[in-house]
Amino acid sequence: MSVVALGVPSVHRQASDPAPPCPTEGPLIDTFGRVATDLRVSLTDLCNLRCTYCMPAEGLDWMPGEQKLHADELIRLLRLAVTRLGITNVRFTGGEPLVVPHLEDVVRATAQLRPRPEITLTTNGVGLAARAEALAHAGLSRINVSLDTVDPARFKAITRRDRLDDVLAGLRAARAAGLDPVKVNAVLDPVTGLEDAVALLGFCLDEGLQLRIIEQMPLDAGHSWQRDRALSADVVLAALRAHFTLTEDPAPRGSAPAQLWQVHRGGQVAGRVGIIASVSQAFCAACDRSRLTADGQVRNCLFAREETDLRALLRTGADDDALEAAWRSAMWAKAAGHGINDPDFIQPDRPMSAIGG
């Protein structure tokens, strides 16, 4: 059923207008007419790296095991999302999803859902070399590997671990397993980031990988993000342009967060680079995401300060109708934008690693 047929007031609704009643069927929509088809599923808050912009050197107070969804609970929610709520893309993330031993089983079960969703993974790539083929076999469609620099000393400084070679081996294994296009996600260091971006783009062009540079967001566990320290998309683009010829990619952007640029070498398009300006040019009006945390909370936005507890419903015997209704109401209440640039912005309590990026 179309959004129009449901009588939803669409993007023209003002935040101050009264909200119409939440629909009980059709796609997963909010009061601004946005349709959520992309579900980000965090499988764990645990991680084997300690990226400075994400978590402290000593780690965090990890979620107790019993708080996390069991595999059968997760699959039940995924079935509901795909068969009743119109989710077409499922991305597994974390924390670090590769530290979850049953990741392949979860991917396999998701691949059996109909209509079959596209299944993707965001990972730091440590340990990927040994698992890329099994993941592709289980039904993984594509993969994003986070890598902020190809310089070994800087990699160690940013992640507080000496694992660059593991990540590079993981990238090669992902390509060999046919998980194309393999994308590289980079969050740039405020001091060395521009130099890192130039070297990363050269590396990605050589290796047939697609680089996406993401503006650093106020989602670190230490709440120490500073706007004037984070590199903005414009500054990054200018630095890349000093070394590469870039032209806007003609393909329509749709709800994709990355603005894509074609990179020319020797008179030919040698690859593409994406820039995700989450802070300086927010793309909330086109957002198509819903999020499920490892402890079974639905979040309608990375920056939401409220969550809907599906785990409690699951564990007190709620039927699928009740779960569906709770998920729909959670998304219906989605705010017009993330508000990072508003004077009264308050960073959510959960850090990125416990939400799922």
Ligand code: SAM
């Ligand atoms: N551990 C996996 C990884 O690093 O790819 C998956 C989880 S991680 C939270 C997902 C993505 O969020 C990574 O690409 C990471 O660089 C990004 N990220 C983490 N903290 C961020 C922040 N404060 N601002 C922007 N992106 C961030």
Ligand code: SF4
């Ligand atoms: Fe771990 Fe990913 Fe956070 Fe780095 S960004 S600490 S790899 S969860």
